[in-house]
Amino acid sequence: MIIVPYAPGGSASPSETARACAPFGGAVFVVGTSSPLDERGRAVLEGAGRVVVADDPANVIASLAGTPVDGIVTFADAMLEVAAVLAEALGLPNHSPRTAACLRDKAAQRQRLNEAGVGFVPLVWSGAGTELRPFGPGTYPVVLKPRNGAGSEQCMILDGAAGHRTANARLDPARQYVAEGYIPDGAPPARHLADFLSVESAVRDGTITHLGISGRLPLAPPVREGGTVFPAPLSRATSEQVTALASRAIRALGITLGVVHTEIKLAPGGPQVIEVNGRLGGYLSELMLLVGLADPVSLAVRLAAGAPLPEPWSARGSALVVLRQPPMRARTVLRAPAPRDLVSLPGVVRAKQWARAGSPLDWRVGTAGMVLQVWMRGADWAGLSHDYLELTDFLDRSLSYTYDISEGIRG
Structure with a gap:
C-alpha cells in the first residue's frame, strides 16, 4: 500500500493517485480531522482507496497495523510535514521533517536559499497579519504572501507605503505572512508567455533528473496564474541555466527523494528562484500525458516505493x-x-x-x-x-x- 496524506487542491486527483498506487496494493488516504472535505469529497476519496481520518501520527500508524506499506507520497503542500513525520515514524524514505518544514515555510525557505548562495532575494518582513507596517525607503516593490500559502492565495504586490492600508484590510489576522523583494521583470522566452517558468525534477538518493521545463502565460493581477505550457520553448542555453539553478536549490533545501517543482523567474541579471515545492507541479499530470510522456503521478509514487523508473523521455x-x-x-x-x-x-x-x-x-x-x-x-x-x-x-x-x-x- 501507498500512504497518501491528502488535502483538497493538490496536484493529483484521487482517481489519478489511485491508478498510480494500484500496482502497490492501492492508496491509503490520510485526512486530518479538521480537513475541509465535504460529503461529496469524502465519497470521492472512499471510492479511490482506503481513508484514515486522524491528526496524531500514532493513531494513523495504529490504524495501519498489519498493513504492508511500500511508501509515502503527497501531492498537497499542506500535507508535506504530515508525510515527513509519518515516514520518519515508519522508517520509510521521504523528505526529512526539517526539509518538509522548510518547503512549507516561505520565510525559512528564502533564508536557506539566500544563505546557500542560490541567488539572492531580500526577505523584507515576516509576521502576523495585524503587524504589517510600511517598509523603509528603497525597499519597494515587495511581494506579500501567506507564509504557508499555496496557489497565489492572498498574494499582493506593494509598490509603496500607500498600499499598506489596503493590504492590511485584506489580511487574515490569524495567519502569518512574508514579504520578499520583487524580482525584477525580465524577457519572456517566447511571445505570449511570461518571464517565469518551472522545472520539474525527480530526485532519488540525491540524484537529480530533470523531467522538463514548463512555461507560463502572463499572470492576472495581482499574481494569479494565467496558465501553463509544456514543454517551454527555450533555447538550450536558457534550459541549462534554469536546470542548473533548480539543482542548486534542491540540494540547498536537502531534498533527496521525490518529484520537485521549482519556480524560476528569468530576471535581467540571471534566473532567480521564486520558490521550491516538494511535490508535483499543478496541471503537469495532464500536460505531460498530452504530449506523450509517462504519467508523472505514477513516477512520484514509484519514487516513494523505490520501484524502477521509466526510461528518459522526450515530448511530442x-x-x-x-x-x-x-x-x-x-x-x-x-x-x-x-x-x-x-x-x-x-x-x-x-x-x-x-x-x-x-x-x-x-x-x-x-x-x-x-x-x-x-x-x-x-x-x-x-x-x-x-x-x-x-x-x-x-x-x-x-x-x-x-x-x-x-x-x-x-x-
Missing part, C-alpha cells in the same frame, strides 16, 4: 492549460461560455467551467478563483500560440461580469 508536441481569471473588481459572473462551445475551437481538447452565471467571485482565493479551465494541444508552441490567441479573443467576447468599484483596486 506542445500542450497548454489556460486558467481564465476574472478581473480583480469582478464580483459575479454574468455570462460565460459552456465547455461544449470551447471544445469546438481549434486546438482545444477539453474545458471545465469553474464558475457559472451568478457565481460569486473573489480574487483573494488566488488561482483557484478562475472562471474557466481550457486544455489545448498542438504540434509546437508556434502553432499552439495561434490557437491560444483565437481562444483568448473568444473568451474576451463571451465573458462578462458584475463589478465592485468601491474598493479602488485596479485589474
Whole structure:
C-alpha cells in the first residue's frame, strides 16, 4: 500500500493517485480531522482507496497495523510535514521533517536559499497579519504572501507605503505572512508567455533528473496564474541555466527523494528562484500525458516505493492549460461560455467551467478563483500560440461580469 496524506487542491486527483498506487496494493488516504472535505469529497476519496481520518501520527500508524506499506507520497503542500513525520515514524524514505518544514515555510525557505548562495532575494518582513507596517525607503516593490500559502492565495504586490492600508484590510489576522523583494521583470522566452517558468525534477538518493521545463502565460493581477505550457520553448542555453539553478536549490533545501517543482523567474541579471515545492507541479499530470510522456503521478509514487523508473523521455508536441481569471473588481459572473462551445475551437481538447452565471467571485482565493479551465494541444508552441490567441479573443467576447468599484483596486 501507498500512504497518501491528502488535502483538497493538490496536484493529483484521487482517481489519478489511485491508478498510480494500484500496482502497490492501492492508496491509503490520510485526512486530518479538521480537513475541509465535504460529503461529496469524502465519497470521492472512499471510492479511490482506503481513508484514515486522524491528526496524531500514532493513531494513523495504529490504524495501519498489519498493513504492508511500500511508501509515502503527497501531492498537497499542506500535507508535506504530515508525510515527513509519518515516514520518519515508519522508517520509510521521504523528505526529512526539517526539509518538509522548510518547503512549507516561505520565510525559512528564502533564508536557506539566500544563505546557500542560490541567488539572492531580500526577505523584507515576516509576521502576523495585524503587524504589517510600511517598509523603509528603497525597499519597494515587495511581494506579500501567506507564509504557508499555496496557489497565489492572498498574494499582493506593494509598490509603496500607500498600499499598506489596503493590504492590511485584506489580511487574515490569524495567519502569518512574508514579504520578499520583487524580482525584477525580465524577457519572456517566447511571445505570449511570461518571464517565469518551472522545472520539474525527480530526485532519488540525491540524484537529480530533470523531467522538463514548463512555461507560463502572463499572470492576472495581482499574481494569479494565467496558465501553463509544456514543454517551454527555450533555447538550450536558457534550459541549462534554469536546470542548473533548480539543482542548486534542491540540494540547498536537502531534498533527496521525490518529484520537485521549482519556480524560476528569468530576471535581467540571471534566473532567480521564486520558490521550491516538494511535490508535483499543478496541471503537469495532464500536460505531460498530452504530449506523450509517462504519467508523472505514477513516477512520484514509484519514487516513494523505490520501484524502477521509466526510461528518459522526450515530448511530442506542445500542450497548454489556460486558467481564465476574472478581473480583480469582478464580483459575479454574468455570462460565460459552456465547455461544449470551447471544445469546438481549434486546438482545444477539453474545458471545465469553474464558475457559472451568478457565481460569486473573489480574487483573494488566488488561482483557484478562475472562471474557466481550457486544455489545448498542438504540434509546437508556434502553432499552439495561434490557437491560444483565437481562444483568448473568444473568451474576451463571451465573458462578462458584475463589478465592485468601491474598493479602488485596479485589474
